[in-house]
Amino acid sequence: MEEPIMAGGQDLKKEHQDKIKKVFEEVGKVVVGQEYMINRLLVGLFTQGHILLEGVPGLAKTLTVNTLAKVLHLDFHRLQFTPDLLPADLIGTMIYNQKLSQFEVKKGPIFANMILADEVNRSPAKVQSALLEAMQEKQVTIGENTYQLDRPFLVMATQNPVDQEGTYPLPEAQVDRFMLKVHVDYPSKEEELEVMRRMADMSFSSEAGTILSKEDIFAIRQEINQVAISESLEKYIIELVFASRKPADYGMSHEAGFIQFGASPRASINLNLAAKALAFFDGRDYVLPEDIKEIAPDVLNHRIILNYEAEADGITTHDIIESLLKKIPINV
Known part of the structure; x- marks a missing residue:
């Protein structure tokens, strides 16, 4: 239907x-x-x-x-x-x-x-x-x-x-x-x-x-679908997800030793959709970088799989996501 x-x-x-x-x-x-x-x-x-x-x-x-x-x-x-x-x-x-x-x-x-x-x-x-x-x-x-x-x-x-x-x-x-x-x-x-x-x-x-x-x-679904997201923020989402897969390529060699698998392509899709929803809830028809950063932990925390070294050192997915958000720049 x-x-x-x-x-x-x-x-x-x-x-x-x-x-x-x-x-x-x-x-x-x-x-x-x-x-x-x-x-x-x-x-x-x-x-x-x-x-x-x-x-x-x-x-x-x-x-x-x-x-x-x-x-x-x-x-x-x-x-x-x-x-x-x-x-x-x-x-x-x-x-x-x-x-x-x-x-x-x-x-x-x-x-x-x-x-x-x-x-x-x-x-x-x-x-x-x-x-x-x-x-x-x-x-x-x-x-x-x-x-x-x-x-x-x-x-x-x-x-x-x-x-x-x-x-x-x-x-x-x-x-x-x-x-x-x-x-x-x-x-x-x-x-x-x-x-x-x-x-x-x-x-x-x-x-x-x-x-x-x-x-x-x-109707709300359609209105959220019309919320604008700039090309620079779309690329920022892609960089975040790719950095979770190959952190060493982004100057995150320390974090690379703890990640077994990075986020799947569903993470990119869901970051885009969820950021649009947050913008709509806030009364805006455009996405801000803060929308992506706010929702990123909830989108990524179950998609980044850590290894035994991370468990032994007390490193959590929250720590990895926090590093990603700090080190991946937004090129506006």
Whole structure:
């Protein structure tokens, strides 16, 4: 199904930008803080990119995604990934109808606009890989037939840190299909105080209202697509990605000793798209270097694979990305 083409001028664009601000306010009625996570989830939604959220349990990852689905009035399914989950539990299967003496398709929970794959790294690789076709092709195959998924379609997966008990590392091919990997940190003292007060008040109740429609989402996608990015910033994105692959060619010999694999071409595409989304959220129709630098850690941190030397020396992907942003110049 093709997304509808929406027409609109500056007034409609301003209206959509105002609605995005209201989305933050509405989600805030239920979720305390986490503006950064909400921002990145919206970046994924409006640029057709899937999001991987990483953080310890209890940081409102599931609550945030659930609330956002209500605010956007999208069909939402939450699936708890467990060690005994099967691929058919995700995409569906063929069942035999005794009355009709034939097999019928029973569609799985993947058939929704927003999928929350909760604790995705608690299931074996076979189940994790079942997401691949849906994430990349926006379709699934059951038996001999292929079924298109509804639009918009977005996978938001949460994972626990890989050093926790009972977790499986995600296959590199699947990780690369996530547009952003967002690290969710602990709340501030003030935010946790507010969380405690809300949860300790058994009479507290708050519901989030609907702000955006599917038509709004399709229109915003087109408006973000029209955000301008200069040729010099396009080349800057390419230099960043290539420097992650061959850092020695960019005067980064020290960092070269820690990198096993650099970022894939998807990193270049997603840096471009995500920077445009940030510019649109900020009310601009053009990308600034700051937009690329702000989103670069979330686009690159799961695509740069470090070696054992990096682990032994306590070097993280964050350290490598920070070096890239410092040493790669912007030739305006």
